[in-house]
Amino acid sequence: MYNLLILSSSVEGDMTALNEQIVYLEKYKIFITLSIDPTEIELLRLINNNFFDCAYIHVKRRTITNSEMTYDPAKTLEQKNIPMIGNSYITQLFIADKYLTSKKSGIGLQNWIITRTAFFNNCFNWDSISLYPLIVKPNTLHASMGISEDSIVYKKEQLTERIRLLFQDFTFLHEVLIEKFVTDGQEYTVSVLGNNNSIACSVSKLQYKINNDIKINCKKQKELPLAKRSFAFAIEEDETIRQRLEYHAKTLFHHFAMKDIARFDFILDDTYYLLEANTSPVPGNSFSWEWQIKFGMKKEQTIALYLCAFHFGQIASGKPSRLPMPLIRSIPQEIIYQINHPNAVDTCPECSGPTDNCSHPYLFSMNDRISSETEVHCFLKTLTQVTKPKFILETGTYKGSSTVAFAEGLRQNGFGKIVTVEIDENLSKQAQKLFSQYPVEVINKNSLTYIPNETIDILFLDSKRDIRGQEFEHFYPYLNLKSIIVWHDSSYRKQNHSVFDTVEYLYSKGKIDRILLPTPRGLTLSMLKR
Numbered sequence: 001m002y003n004l005l006i007l008s009s010s011v012e013g014d015m016t017a018l019n020e021q022i023v024y025l026e027k028y029k030i031f032i033t034l035s036i037d038p039t040e041i042e043l044l045r046l047i048n049n050n051f052f053d054c055a056y057i058h059v060k061r062r063t064i065t066n067s068e069m070t071y072d073p074a075k076t077l078e079q080k081n082i083p084m085i086g087n088s089y090i091t092q093l094f095i096a097d098k099y100l101t102s103k104k105s106g107i108g109l110q111n112w113i114i115t116r117t118a119f120f121n122n123c124f125n126w127d128s129i130s131l132y133p134l135i136v137k138p139n140t141l142h143a144s145m146g147i148s149e150d151s152i153v154y155k156k157e158q159l160t161e162r163i164r165l166l167f168q169d170f171t172f173l174h175e176v177l178i179e180k181f182v183t184d185g186q187e188y189t190v191s192v193l194g195n196n197n198s199i200a201c202s203v204s205k206l207q208y209k210i211n212n213d214i215k216i217n218c219k220k221q222k223e224l225p226l227a228k229r230s231f232a233f234a235i236e237e238d239e240t241i242r243q244r245l246e247y248h249a250k251t252l253f254h255h256f257a258m259k260d261i262a263r264f265d266f267i268l269d270d271t272y273y274l275l276e277a278n279t280s281p282v283p284g285n286s287f288s289w290e291w292q293i294k295f296g297m298k299k300e301q302t303i304a305l306y307l308c309a310f311h312f313g314q315i316a317s318g319k320p321s322r323l324p325m326p327l328i329r330s331i332p333q334e335i336i337y338q339i340n341h342p343n344a345v346d347t348c349p350e351c352s353g354p355t356d357n358c359s360h361p362y363l364f365s366m367n368d369r370i371s372s373e374t375e376v377h378c379f380l381k382t383l384t385q386v387t388k389p390k391f392i393l394e395t396g397t398y399k400g401s402s403t404v405a406f407a408e409g410l411r412q413n414g415f416g417k418i419v420t421v422e423i424d425e426n427l428s429k430q431a432q433k434l435f436s437q438y439p440v441e442v443i444n445k446n447s448l449t450y451i452p453n454e455t456i457d458i459l460f461l462d463s464k465r466d467i468r469g470q471e472f473e474h475f476y477p478y479l480n481l482k483s484i485i486v487w488h489d490s491s492y493r494k495q496n497h498s499v500f501d502t503v504e505y506l507y508s509k510g511k512i513d514r515i516l517l518p519t520p521r522g523l524t525l526s527m528l529k530r
């Protein structure tokens with residue numbers, strides 16, 4: 001069963017919408033642990049005592065404050081290696097700063113920042129501000145906190161008083177953002193779902209019901225049911241405008257290194273301006289309105305959508321995912337088709353140094369120092385799709401990165417199975433949990449004692465390097481002239497060249513043909529010599 005941890009907060013008020021999302025997920029055998037405003041100790045105990053496939057924070061990036069102390073749950077999750085739906089802690093920190101986000105976007109409105117210290121010590125050049133009206137808001141608070149119709153100011157006296165009130169009402173607030181206010185522009189919200197270039201966008205425009213000078217989606221409005229708000233969501237029929245908004249949203253999504261989900265608020269005046277970026281959008285109408293209208297998506301499917309984007313990103317990165325396939329099939333497939341083929345995400349730079357075989361390892365990426373390169377995972381998946389194996393045998397499961405690449409190839413082929421042999425008992429148990437959705441059998445034993453019961457179509461040797469030759473000899477009787485033997489870690493390195501030496505020895509004895517691919521750690525393809 002897929003285990004999802006959801007962290008939420010009583011600050012969010014009515015939990016009806018979240019509960020509807022949870023009920024929908026539970027239909028697909030997803031076990032959900034919902035924790036409301038946990039202390040840091042409570043969260044750590046949850047993590048230590050349970051296995052979670054991933055976690056979702058149901059609030060915009062914020063700290064949780066209680067009698068114990070203030071902490072950031074996103075940072076805690078990353079420290080404990082719990083995969084997190086959505087953006088990384090560093091990205092969330094950056095986007096939470098509205099001033100920096102606006103400045104770095106290149107399409108922000110004219111704005112100024114003033115700190116608490118500068119304000120109360122009269123260390124700000126008020127003459128630098130000459131155009132009004134302006135909107136005054138906290139620079140780092142979420143969900144329109146501190147924003148109301150009174151946030152719009154028309155002269156210096158109002159401006160300074162509004163800043164004073166914000167610092168007074170939010171004693172922990174250090175910075176206030178002053179921004180040009182556009183009175184007659186058209187507002188849009190653009191959601192982005194997916195990763196890399198495999199993403200989908202939902203574009204919605206805000207139509208205000210009353211035509212007055214102050215049109216603002218403030219904190220009070222967000223607390224009202226959709227039917228009682230001063231605006232309604234609508235579809236933008238002008239395709240030129242829609243494409244331009246998608247372009248900006250996708251560009252900023254990549255520029256800010258975002259992942260899985262994001263939402264951008266824009267305003268169209270004489271040109272397009274970014275109002276705000278959101279790394280953890282509330283799952284509901286504001287995120288999915290266009291998809292609801294065009295594809296019949298239900299609002300309660302939004303977190304399920306987030307899970308799908310996360311799932312495809314994990315798979316592309318060589319990280320097993322147990323997300324039930326029926327859940328993915330329940331989502332409008334028009335959306336799934338757009339998000340189900342990303343490149344790897346959440347990876348690190350390849351750590352191998354240059355060799356004669358590969359002089360440019362910096363072009364590659366990895367999940368960790370032990371697993372295969374993520375580009376190798378892509379190759380193994382494609383190799384499986386090209387050769388259509390019935391039986392794949394892998395030695396050295398570790399965390400299953402290569403296994404999931406083969407498994408995804410088999411899933412797309414529609415047939416075949418994998419046996420992966422891992423000598424470490426804990427790694428074997430963990431892998432068996434992770435591969436519950438795949439035709440994978442994890443064997444916990446020494447690879448030299450495992451006996452297959454059928455011909456091996458692909459043999460992937462990736463266990464302890466100095467026994468790869470023995471493994472080849474052990475499994476030799478179960479190979480035929482069509483079998484493919486793949487040797488990882490086969491580049492020549494002074495500190496460890498046992499795999500390279502083994503392959504060269506077998507080639508020199510006329511046992512195999514071989515080709516060494518120029519990857520950082522080395523990947524050799526071989527077949528039995530005719």
